[in-house]
Structures are given as structure tokens and as C-alpha cells.
Amino acid sequence: MPMQLSIVTTLYCSQPHLEEFFERIQAQAQAVTEDYEIIFVNDGSPDDSCELAVGFIERDPRVIVVDLSRNFGHHTAIMAGLEIAQGQRVFLIDCDLEEDPELLGQFTHIIDERCCDAVYGVQTKRKGGVVERISGALFYRLFNAISSHPVVPNLIMARLMTRRYVDTLLRYSERTVFLAGLFAHVGYEQVSVPVFKHSHSPSSYSMARKLTMAVEAMTSFSSKPLIWVFYLGVFLTVTAACEGLYLIIRHLFISPFGQPGWASLMVSVWFLGGVGIFCLGLIGMYIAKLFDEVKGRPRTTVRHIFCRESNAQFPQNDKQREIALQNYPK
16 A cells, blocks of 8 residues: 655754654654655755754654765755655655644645645745845746746745655756746646744855856746847847948938047947857856756765665666665665
């Protein structure tokens, strides 16, 4: 009989909240079903989060710890956890307690009542300071303006999904993972729930990292910037042609210009040079993404899977990986 529930979370500097998270999420899982598993994915955490999570296996044999070989990023680590999850329903949540583990019970009630494929939380008020709130709002506005699959602003990681939703999500094999975009692109019926997100510590995402993530997300889910570059080139070409035609007509039929203006000339050169460099850089980012995809490298490298009976080496060969995902030791 298929497992009923999988809970997936990631570990990165999670030690201060991990014990409380485990106790609360375990209680919630047991209230839903006795047939569950809790999967902790260690995303190269520099503290003792992985060792603490491995200790949970002695207290609950349904705990599994996936130890990645290094830090691959939050969203990529979550995809690694989803590859392991076997439950008919899969609950995603961060373990920093900014999202209440009790959302599992609330989401389960909604997914039973609505017969939908995903239930997810949306912040009633975006956490953080003024800069974080403004930058977040700008990101969602810009992303939705250029993307053919808009995402819900201020959504959180907590999400309960059906098996077919997860299986469809795992078919997306791109190296750059932006989960909010993938969640929207998957489709199916999804229900949002307003929730309050706590704030225990400053965000681990620096402004530079947020900017990088925003650029990667936008270039991964839309080709509109390339189309805009084309139209920008058309506009500048037509403008330059009209200006050149005007200068010729004026010189022949009205009056020739006197001493040319060096200031306006330099401004034009710098402006057009900047536009050209910007366009080349934008095209270069898309080419870089193509380069990453065609190499076909694995998204993650798993060092060990810790579970009740074995701390086995996780295979790297694609065929062995498929067999291991289907038959990993319990």
C-alpha cells in the first residue's frame, strides 16, 4: 500500500529551531496519519543541523536525512527531497518555524474538502523591513509583467501537494530552479490560504543574492526581454535614420550646421554604447543558461541517505539513482 504522507524540509543553519520543529511536525503528522515519513535535506549546512536530524531517526524510524555533498541552494535542495518522497501527499515546509507546522492539519482539511491538487500559504503581510517589502513587491510586479505564468505574490514555502502534482513537478529538469514559477507552470487546481509568517531572524538572502535570483527567475520563465531588445534595436535604428534624413534635408535645403556639438556627440556615443553592451549582456545570460542546460549535469550530488537501517552511499549513475529512489532502505 502506498505511503500516505511525506514531509520535506531543508537544513541550513537550522539548529536553533530544529528540535521544536521536529516535535511539532511529528505531532501534526501523527494527527493526520500513522503512515508518514519526514525527510530532512541537508543543504551543506555549516552547523550541526545534519547530526541533530540524524539523531531523530532513533526517536522516529520514519525520519530520513538526505545529506547533499555541498550547498546547492534552497530550491534545488527541495527538489532533491521531492525526488525521495514517496507519499501520496507531500507537505513542503521550512524548518525555521517562521511557518507554523500546524499548517499541515489546516491544509489537509482544505485539500480533502476542495479535492484540489495543492494548498499553499500566502503571507497576509510581507515580513521584513521597508527595503525587503518594497524589493519583494517590485520583484513580483516585474516578474508577472514579463512572465506568461504569473505567480502569486508573497507566497510561502508551506504547501501540501498530491502525488500527481509532485510527479508532474519532478518532470521539470532545468538546472536553475525557481519554485514559485514552477508551481504556477505545473497547473492543476491550487488553493491559496492567507497565513501569518513569523520573523525570527534576518533573511539569509542578501540583496545581491536576491538580485541574482530575480534575474535568473525572470530569464528562466520568459523570453520577453529578448523580444524587447529586438524592438529597442528597431526603435534606435528608425530614430537614427529619421535624424540622419532630417540632417541631410536641412543641410541641402535650409541651412548647414555650424560647428558640431561635441557634448551631444559624446552623449550619443555613450548612450548607444551602453545600450549595446546591455543588450549583449542580456543575450549572454540566455546563452549561459543554454550552456548550463545542454551540459546535462545533475542538479545535486547526494553524499548519504541516513535512515533506520542503512547509511548507504547514494548512487550517482542515473539508472542506479532511479532504482535507489524506488527502493531506498527504510
